[in-house]
Amino acid sequence: MTEFDGDGTRCVQGGHPAPEAGAPFLSGPVLAAPYHLGGADRVGGADFYGRAGNPTWRALEKAVGDLDGGQCVLFPSGMSAISTLLRVLLSPGDAVVLPGDGYYATRQFVREELAEYDLDVREVPTPGPWPDDVFDGARLVLLETPSNPGMDVCDIAELARRAHEARAFVAVDNTTATPLGQRPLELGADAVLASDTKALSGHSDLLLGHVSVRDEEFVHALIRARTLSGAVPGPFETWLAHRSMGTLDLRLSRQAENARALVEALRDHPGVSDLRWPGSPDDPSHELASTQMRRWGGVFRFRLAGAEKVAEFVRRSALVAGATSFGGIHSTVDRRAQWGDPVPEGFVRFSAGCEDTADLVADVLAALG
Missing domain, CATH: 3.40.640.10 (Type I PLP-dependent aspartate aminotransferase-like (Major domain))
Incomplete structure (x- = not known):
């Protein structure tokens, strides 16, 4: 063959x-x-x-x-x-x-x-x-x-x-x-x-x-x-x-596309800080990541003001659910401090799913207010 x-x-x-x-x-x-x-x-x-x-x-x-x-x-x-x-x-x-x-x-x-x-x-x-x-x-x-x-x-x-x-x-x-x-x-x-x-x-x-x-x-x-x-x-x-x-290549491509669009949309949002995604050219890890990664993923991180802000974000979103796993076709967030990770209370790991990019960006921005 x-x-x-x-x-x-x-x-x-x-x-x-x-x-x-x-x-x-x-x-x-x-x-x-x-x-x-x-x-x-x-x-x-x-x-x-x-x-x-x-x-x-x-x-x-x-x-x-x-x-x-x-x-x-x-x-x-x-x-x-x-x-x-x-x-x-x-x-x-x-x-x-x-x-x-x-x-x-x-x-x-x-x-x-x-x-x-x-x-x-x-x-x-x-x-x-x-x-x-x-x-x-x-x-x-x-x-x-x-x-x-x-x-x-x-x-x-x-x-x-x-x-x-x-x-x-x-x-x-x-x-x-x-x-x-x-x-x-x-x-x-x-x-x-x-x-x-x-x-x-x-x-x-x-x-x-x-x-x-x-x-x-x-x-x-x-x-x-x-x-x-x-x-x-x-x-x-x-x-x-x-x-x-069989759909891994397709799923990863859409997830990375969604992550890129969300990172760009959130970069200047007043309620979002500490935004990190290796695929972003302005990320501190981007240059090194570019030398050893063949493609970008759909997982990124950011910080909201606190635990209640994260909960409010999830309540207001129609497309993003709270879940501790990542990498699936549904977009999810996980507030990592609840598991004992040494991160701020409002630290969020976001896993971009395979939803329509425009729909997902609009929903996230609306949920953040």
């Missing part, structure tokens, strides 16, 4: 079998738990039990892995993906470098669930500064860029180079960028992970996550950990995500 490089083509075709007369483009999910062994014994490499392997998983893993540029291992949520990666990598006493402004649950997991590991936890804000000694003796350097919820950016290639000089493993949380927006493995990272609950599946109707790596042994270590822990994705959720991937 001819190889194609276009994002839209890869999203539509990725992980699908060759067309067959009388068969659907994407066959339904394999819902079996045990499989027929061909007698009393397992035959060759055939599937034997649903927790160990599933053709529905492998189809989506092929599609996502191709976009990431590595081998993908699916998990039932983004949190399961990062927690499994951490448990496979880390041993008691290890040093780990985390983004101090990234997803709060990652830091919480390391400090609470891995407390018995007695880890040397070093937190650095995504934009830095990144002192040389922060990498000394580190087992893992975890980056998140653009960061959630701050939308700050760090230099993946440079930080990966410095971390590797210290013999550290480098992983990048690519949830906000998506595999179409950024390819950390090509920039020097050892692993890329994401919550596929967000943009990849994109319809706010399932939980899923993944880790992609290029090292074959590490792929087997992740699969073994997934099998033994039982942290396995449901076949139906996996199938839904694969079905949804």
Whole structure:
């Protein structure tokens, strides 16, 4: 089959079998738990039990892995993906470098669930500064860029180079960028992970996550950990995500278009401050982001006067709902301070959906007053 490089083509075709007369483009999910062994014994490499392997998983893993540029291992949520990666990598006493402004649950997991590991936890804000000694003796350097919820950016290639000089493993949380927006493995990272609950599946109707790596042994270590822990994705959720991937290119394009229009409309609004979106030429992260991101996303941030102003905005809007996830076809806002993020009370993460651009801008401006 001819190889194609276009994002839209890869999203539509990725992980699908060759067309067959009388068969659907994407066959339904394999819902079996045990499989027929061909007698009393397992035959060759055939599937034997649903927790160990599933053709529905492998189809989506092929599609996502191709976009990431590595081998993908699916998990039932983004949190399961990062927690499994951490448990496979880390041993008691290890040093780990985390983004101090990234997803709060990652830091919480390391400090609470891995407390018995007695880890040397070093937190650095995504934009830095990144002192040389922060990498000394580190087992893992975890980056998140653009960061959630701050939308700050760090230099993946440079930080990966410095971390590797210290013999550290480098992983990048690519949830906000998506595999179409950024390819950390090509920039020097050892692993890329994401919550596929967000943009990849994109319809706010399932939980899923993944880790992609290029090292074959590490792929087997992740699969073994997934099998033994039982942290396995449901076949139906996996199938839904694969079905949804066909429109990923289209959804991201509309979301970025809407984000750009909203950022331009809000730039001079008297009630809005601290507006950040890496796709904006005047954003502090724009120059660096332009060197490593292939396209912009639909998530940006801004600040209103306080919690009540955010609540009033959501009440007055006909198109924007309050929700803590992002990346879906519906526009949403999340007041991040309610979850314990160290941000002002009126800090808002806005996820632009796929509504008509003119309608969305008019609604947001009317709701802000």
